[in-house]
């Protein structure tokens with residue numbers, strides 16, 4: 635089985651059949667099988683199997699820990715096997731997976747499934763950082779709007795000078811010539827916001843293609859090209875390019891078709907989920923799960939943080 639292969643749920647269960655296999659999997663991926671104290675970094679560790687849920691004790695700082703300590707699963711009481719199954723589901727569902735379905739398949743409440751999925755998204759949040767993978771030299775930048783009725787947002791934006799976008803959450807995205815996507819929710823579509831995003835992500839001297847929105851004018855340091863987004867040209871362009879539009883189309887299918895109640899507050903987490911899955915589309919299933927497990931370290935997201943403020 636090679637690294638880029640997508641595997642079936644059956645194969646996944648063959649590889650990781652139960653909770654003990656899941657624990658060993660997490661320990662192998664996080665520590666290469668040799669427990670390391672998350673409190674002080676010491677490898678001088680003794681195993682105390684009777685001491686569940688903390689099976690290890692550090693001989694240096696004397697604290698107890700498990701493979702969950704210091705990761706996004708620290709406060710979770712869900713079995714590690716269910717965590718891996720949830721990652722498998724979110725990895726393989728291109729349009730995302732509703733928490734109701736995840737709840738049913740994992741045998742947990744919808745609230746638990748929702749919180750579980752949010753913590754997996756939190757894990758993926760910095761997976762789209764430019765310092766991890768630089769952006770190519772030819773970049774298309776575009777805004778899209780989420781919320782309300784679906785339609786041709788560019789047309790309404792153009793004819794109505796932004797009126798068609800009132801009450802909707804703007805998302806700004808780019809796609810380079812290798813197909814890599816960066817996207818995030820934005821507070822407004824002011825010049826500083828849009829051009830700031832470009833400067834953060836795109837190397838100077840690159841070619842940047844945008845629509846004719848005023849906020850893009852005077853973009854310095856780049857070869858700046860604009861595209862007229864009148865209805866006809868927009869539709870034609872969508873059919874003929876593999877640009878950022880195809881990413882928006884996928885995100886919209888998830889937004890309107892799968893996650894019916896994606897609140898503006900949580901939208902960015904979903905945007906990152908879709909971008910990360912898009913950018914790692916060529917990664918095999920087990921490789922993707924392994925990458926996710928390794929990314930869980932030093933992340934934390936509480937239910938309170940998610941539901942308050």
Ligand SMILES: [Zn+2]
Nearest residue numbers: 671674692695
């Ligand atoms: Zn220690």
